[in-house]
Amino acid sequence: xxxxxxxxxxxxxxxxxxxxxxxxxxxxxxxxxxxxxxxxxxxxxxxxxxxxxxxxxxxxxxxxxxxxxxxxxxxxxxxxxxxxxxxxxxxxxxxxxxxxxxxxxxxxxxxxxxxxxxxxxxxxxxxxxxxxxxxxxxxxxxxxxxxxxxxxxxxxxxxxxxxxxxxxxxxxxxxxxxxxxxxxxxxxxxxxxxxxxxxxxxxxxxxxxxxxxxxxxxxxxxxxxxxxxxxxxxxxxxxxxxxxxxxxxxxxxxxxxxxxxxxxxxxxxxxxxxxxxxxxxxxxxxxxxxxxxxxxxxxxxxxxxxxxxxxxxxxxxxxxx
Numbered sequence: 001x002x003x004x005x006x007x008x009x010x011x012x013x014x015x016x017x018x019x020x021x022x023x024x025x026x027x028x029x030x031x032x033x034x035x036x037x038x039x040x041x042x043x044x045x046x047x048x049x050x051x052x053x054x055x056x057x058x059x060x061x062x063x064x065x066x067x068x069x070x071x072x073x074x075x076x077x078x079x080x081x082x083x084x085x086x087x088x089x090x091x092x093x094x095x096x097x098x099x100x101x102x103x104x105x106x107x108x109x110x111x112x113x114x115x116x117x118x119x120x121x122x123x124x125x126x127x128x129x130x131x132x133x134x135x136x137x138x139x140x141x142x143x144x145x146x147x148x149x150x151x152x153x154x155x156x157x158x159x160x161x162x163x164x165x166x167x168x169x170x171x172x173x174x175x176x177x178x179x180x181x182x183x184x185x186x187x188x189x190x191x192x193x194x195x196x197x198x199x200x201x202x203x204x205x206x207x208x209x210x211x212x213x214x215x216x217x218x219x220x221x222x223x224x225x226x227x228x229x230x231x232x233x234x235x236x237x238x239x240x241x242x243x244x245x246x247x248x249x250x251x252x253x254x255x256x257x258x259x260x261x262x263x264x265x266x267x268x269x270x271x272x273x274x275x276x277x278x279x280x281x282x283x284x285x286x287x288x289x290x291x292x293x294x295x296x297x298x299x300x301x302x303x304x305x306x307x308x309x310x311x312x313x314x315x316x317x318x319x320x321x
Contacts, residue, residue, distance in 0.1 A: 002032040002081060010110035011044075011299045011317060012068030016056030019303035024296050025068045027105045030114040037088065037117045038081035039098055043133035043293070044072045044108040046302050046315040047165075053102055054303065065104045072108025072317075073100050073264070076123055076133035086117035088271075095123040097278065099136040101268050109299065111319050118269035124281040124288070131288040132281075134165065134314040139277040139286065140267040142169035142224075145244035146177065148260040149222040153178030158212050158236055161226025162198060163189035165289060165314050166246070170224045171196045172286045182215060184208050184227065192312065196287070209236040225249070289313030295321035 007026035015021055032038050050071035052058050059069070079094045090096060098120035100108040123132040151157055157174050161167040162183035174181050175197035184204035185193040193201055202211035209232060212220060219238030227233075230249045234257060237243055242258045243251065251259030267273060280286045291313035294302040302315045 002038075008110050008112040009296065009319075010068065010070050010105070010107075011296050012064070012070040012105070012107070012109060013054050014064055014068050016054065016059065016062070016064070016069075018055070019300040019307065021054060022300040022303060027067045027070065027110060029112060030106065032081055032083055032114050034083045034085040035087070035117055036083045036114050037079055037086055037090075037120060038112065038114050039075060039077045039096060039120065040080045041075045041077040041108070041111050041113055042319050043076045043129040044110075044317045044319070045074045045133045045137065046299070046306055046317065047073055047137055048306065049073060049137075050102075050107075050109075051303065051307065053107060067105055070105050070107030070109050071102055072110075073102060074098065074133055074136035074138075075100060075108045075113060076129040079120070080112075083117065088117045088120075090120070090122060095129070095132070096120045097123050097132050097136050097274070099140060099264070099268055099274065101265050109296075109317055116269050118271040119274075121271055121274040121278050124278050127281065127288055129320075130293045130316045130318055131290050133316055134288050134290060135277055135281055135286075136274060137264055138165040138314070139169050140270070140273060141166050141246070141262060141264045142173050143273050143277065144264060144267050145170060145224050145260070145262045146173055148262065149224070149242045149244050151177075151179055151222050151242075154180070155221040156180045156182065156216060158220045158223040158233075159183040159198070159226060160204065160208060160224070160229055160233060162193045162196070163312060164226050167224065167226035168193075168196050168289065169286055170226065171198055173280075176280070176285050182212055182220065189312070206232070209233050212236040291315055293318040293321070
């Protein structure tokens with residue numbers, strides 16, 4: 001097994017806490033297994049789920065193991081090494097994107113990472129690494145949600161949190177699949193959500209289910225709840241319909257609905273799905289949205305901005321800075 005020489009620069013926490021707990025740390029290089037690849041990471045996207053690693057919500061011990069806990073679920077960079085038995089059409093030197101299932105020191109916020117070969121795909125052509133890094137986690141979450149809902153062309157999908165990165169991908173992928181989309185938006189985000197392809201828009205916030213029902217009195221066929229409204233949005237879905245949720249909400253059992261708790265980890269080695277997203281990005285079907293990029297030293301400031309809310313597009317750690 002090959003090991004990259006020397007320690008690896010990363011952004012992580014040695015003590016759980018708020019954004020100021022993040023620091024630049026050295027972590028050990030990872031061994032390259034026979035079916036793995038090694039990527040030199042130049043950009044790592046910051047997602048809300050990363051805060052759970054940072055604040056210790058995912059820890060069973062209350063103390064990071066090893067050198068640090070490293071957050072992050074998606075990367076872009078350069079393929080630098082391929083395991084002897086790895087199944088990939090990619091070559092050393094190719095620009096790639098990848099999805100990471102974080103655990104301990106194995107998170108996306110590190111300059112050198114080893115991943116299963118099926119967790120990476122070619123980077124979208126003409127997208128720089130900062131933009132490309134925003135595709136894997138949010139794009140695969142959207143893909144997983146739509147696969148679980150399994151709606152057919154002409155059916156109606158409601159999307160809450162449509163201005164967010166995952167919600168925006170859901171809107172664009174749903175329109176590409178021939179669905180009719182009703183999406184929520186604040187007044188400030190209405191133009192953005194319309195530009196993503198939503199057919200009809202309702203005001204976001206409390207009472208959004210009632211506003212959807214005003215447009216579709218029998219309810220919609222399916223709903224993606226990116227705004228994490230949980231039980232409050234279930235009435236918007238017709239009896240027998242489906243709901244895709246994030247953060248593990250599984251419904252209240254009060255009606256005949258199929259509630260799918262979406263886990264992107266189920267897509268962590270779906271290279272074909274990730275490569276499809278790459279092609280859709282190149283074709284302009286899905287839009288890579290970057291709000292801002294930060295140096296590793298400023299990752300805490302990026303987390304502060306994320307938690308303040310209202311960011312449209314993703315914040316990214318740029319390891320070239």
